[in-house]
Amino acid sequence: MTTAELIGADPGWLIAVKALIVFAICVLLTLMSVWGERRIVGRMQQRPGPNRVGPFGLIQALADGVKLALKEDIIPTAADKVVFVLAPIISATTCFMSFAVIPITGEVTMFGRQTAMQLTDIPVGVLYILAIASVGVYGIVLAGWSSGSTYPLLGGLRSSAQVISYEIAMGLSLVAVFMYAGSMSTSDIVAAQSSWWYAVVLFPSFAIYVISMVGETNRAPFDLAEAEGELVGGFHTEYSSLKFALFFLAEYVNIIAVSALATTLFLGGYKAPPGLGFTEGWLGGWFTAIWFFLKVLTFFFVFVWLRGTLPRLRYDQFMQFGWKVLIPVSILWILVVATLRVLSLQNAPRAIVIAFASTIVFIIMAVNVGFESAKKKKEQAIADGDNKSVPKFAVPSLPMEVSTINVSQKVGDDRE
Amino acid sequence: MTVSENLEPLKPKELGINDVEFYEVEQTPAVGFLGSMKGFWVTFSTMFKKPLTVEYPEVKAPTEERFHGRHQLNRHPDGLEKCIGCELCAWACPADAIYVEGETNTEENRMSPGERYGKVYQINYLRCVFCGLCIEACPTRALTMTNEYELADDTRAKLIFEKQDLLAPLRQGMLMPPHPMYPEMTDTNYYNGDVKQAHPSQETQ
Numbered sequence: 001m002t003t004a005e006l007i008g009a010d011p012g013w014l015i016a017v018k019a020l021i022v023f024a025i026c027v028l029l030t031l032m033s034v035w036g037e038r039r040i041v042g043r044m045q046q047r048p049g050p051n052r053v054g055p056f057g058l059i060q061a062l063a064d065g066v067k068l069a070l071k072e073d074i075i076p077t078a079a080d081k082v083v084f085v086l087a088p089i090i091s092a093t094t095c096f097m098s099f100a101v102i103p104i105t106g107e108v109t110m111f112g113r114q115t116a117m118q119l120t121d122i123p124v125g126v127l128y129i130l131a132i133a134s135v136g137v138y139g140i141v142l143a144g145w146s147s148g149s150t151y152p153l154l155g156g157l158r159s160s161a162q163v164i165s166y167e168i169a170m171g172l173s174l175v176a177v178f179m180y181a182g183s184m185s186t187s188d189i190v191a192a193q194s195s196w197w198y199a200v201v202l203f204p205s206f207a208i209y210v211i212s213m214v215g216e217t218n219r220a221p222f223d224l225a226e227a228e229g230e231l232v233g234g235f236h237t238e239y240s241s242l243k244f245a246l247f248f249l250a251e252y253v254n255i256i257a258v259s260a261l262a263t264t265l266f267l268g269g270y271k272a273p274p275g276l277g278f279t280e281g282w283l284g285g286w287f288t289a290i291w292f293f294l295k296v297l298t299f300f301f302v303f304v305w306l307r308g309t310l311p312r313l314r315y316d317q318f319m320q321f322g323w324k325v326l327i328p329v330s331i332l333w334i335l336v337v338a339t340l341r342v343l344s345l346q347n348a349p350r351a352i353v354i355a356f357a358s359t360i361v362f363i364i365m366a367v368n369v370g371f372e373s374a375k376k377k378k379e380q381a382i383a384d385g386d387n388k389s390v391p392k393f394a395v396p397s398l399p400m401e402v403s404t405i406n407v408s409q410k411v412g413d414d415r416e
Numbered sequence: 417m418t419v420s421e422n423l424e425p426l427k428p429k430e431l432g433i434n435d436v437e438f439y440e441v442e443q444t445p446a447v448g449f450l451g452s453m454k455g456f457w458v459t460f461s462t463m464f465k466k467p468l469t470v471e472y473p474e475v476k477a478p479t480e481e482r483f484h485g486r487h488q489l490n491r492h493p494d495g496l497e498k499c500i501g502c503e504l505c506a507w508a509c510p511a512d513a514i515y516v517e518g519e520t521n522t523e524e525n526r527m528s529p530g531e532r533y534g535k536v537y538q539i540n541y542l543r544c545v546f547c548g549l550c551i552e553a554c555p556t557r558a559l560t561m562t563n564e565y566e567l568a569d570d571t572r573a574k575l576i577f578e579k580q581d582l583l584a585p586l587r588q589g590m591l592m593p594p595h596p597m598y599p600e601m602t603d604t605n606y607y608n609g610d611v612k613q614a615h616p617s618q619e620t621q
Contacts, residue, residue: 040463042467043462043463043464043467044459044460044462044463045462046462046465046466046467046468046469047467047468047469048467048469048471305456305459305460308459309455309456309458309459310455
């Protein structure tokens with residue numbers, strides 16, 4: 001029996017109980033991950049992090065949440081009140097919704113019924129998650145726009161441009177998974193990974209997904225929308241009290257959600273790592289949730305690690321990386337994967353597959369060599385003092401060697 | 417980068433209307449993939465190092481010896497106050513944080529050796545910038561600074577320290593003033609440090 005059939009037989013009350021469990025998991029994981037993030041980043045900076053509220057500071061996030069809820073709730077005079085209130089609600093609800101199709105455990109017994117800890121299993125589960133993520137962008141755009149203030153508007157625009165751009169790369173990186181699994185249903189994709197994780201088989205897709213999920217969630221080093229130095233707080237500058245708490249919640253639930261999706265699509269979901277001899281009988285059933293959360297928390301650690309290590313990207317670099325690197329690379333990768341997949345499905349001779357693969361590798365190497373030699377040529381030109389081939393940037397002159405650059409294209413230069 | 421000796425600045429006329437002065441910026445060489453991954457190891461390995469911070473309210477790390485903390489009004493070894501109420505500290509104070517009122521010593525009410533003593537002595541810690549100019553100004557070494565830094569409170573009034581808050585505690589061999597001076601000693605002897613402790617005859621009242 002497939003998971004879809006298994007879940008399809010659930011009575012209404014069980015679905016309600018599962019929804020409650022999923023919600024509780026999301027909120028609890030958020031509270032713990034806020035604490036965990038602060039502790040880990042603290043350790044990375046050689047300080048202990050929050051350790052005063054409760055044992056090991058465990059309820060620090062809860063205390064902060066209560067404090068936030070008790071703060072004065074301000075709606076700016078210039079704000080569009082209805083939209084202003086609606087925006088955080090959209091943000092917070094959509095991020096929870098994507099969790100509905102994430103399989104958390106395999107087959108388990110719940111209140112005497114055979115089922116799986118997955119709220120629903122639809123044939124286009126992953127597409128549903130992508131759609132929900134896109135709706136979540138509305139929360140950000142509307143929050144930025146309805147605040148009636150400059151910084152939030154800029155932050156909201158940046159944020160939406162960023163999320164939309166990286167969603168393309170994200171969606172493209174998932175195509176290879178769909179082709180290999182032959183399904184868009186999350187549980188089928190997990191089942192298809194029983195022998196090999198797609199993170200290994202489709203490593204480029206995995207790498208692109210991991211990069212774009214960081215961009216998608218507006219997290220460091222891609223947190224340009226909340227660049228404190230330039231935009232104060234980004235789209236939520238004007239928000240306070242519970243509405244701000246909702247955005248905060250949404251951000252962390254989003255991180256957990258994209259991590260859960262990465263776990264499901266690339267790391268075999270709730271299944272134990274293949275090849276270690278874990279059978280369904282041993283560490284099966286409810287124990288599968290441990291594998292799931294272990295993998296999700298590993299992703300979360302990567303998020304924190306990135307934040308602790310990398311400085312924020314410049315906006316144009318970030319957009320260039322998304323559009324000029326991630327998207328073309330994933331399109332090319334899809335072409336390669338599709339060809340290989342068709343070859344293997346049509347039982348093509350092994351020699352043809354190997355020939356194709358080696359041709360691809362050869363082309364990549366040739367392109368790489370071309371790039372390298374062009375770079376060398378440029379460096380040689382610089383070393384030879386040939387300034388013609390070096391791009392010149394006009395910068396304010398210092399009391400050093402001064403030469404000139406002609407910028408005759410520039411209009412309205414009123415020198416002299 | 418050194419500026420070459422024979423460098424002549426460009427004359428304004430050499431610059432065309434559309435010319436902008438520039439200098440070449442030295443580009444840092446690319447570090448490669450592994451080079452850019454180095455930072456990840458730094459943060460990861462730091463996680464297993466001992467934190468450098470101090471658990472402040474429980475653990476109080478000692479300050480530097482000459483840390484500028486709360487002030488203290490010192491006493492002579494027999495317990496008489498060193499402050500003579502000259503107000504030099506108040507005049508030296510750039511933040512106008514010190515208020516002093518002097519009073520004449522009498523035989524019945526002697527607080528310090530010599531003619532006068534500080535009757536009212538207030539330091540406003542909402543104003544004080546801990547610069548230490550008052551300490552430099554004090555002619556009798558009456559005013560010094562301690563290392564105490566926990567100076568926070570919930571009202572403004574509590575942060576105006578009175579004389580009794582600032583006075584040093586009585587040590588071994590000291591008597592609580594007012595009491596007469598050490599027999600056959602002048603204020604000059606006091607300042608020279610000839611008085612080592614209180615004399616039994618000083619216990620009058």
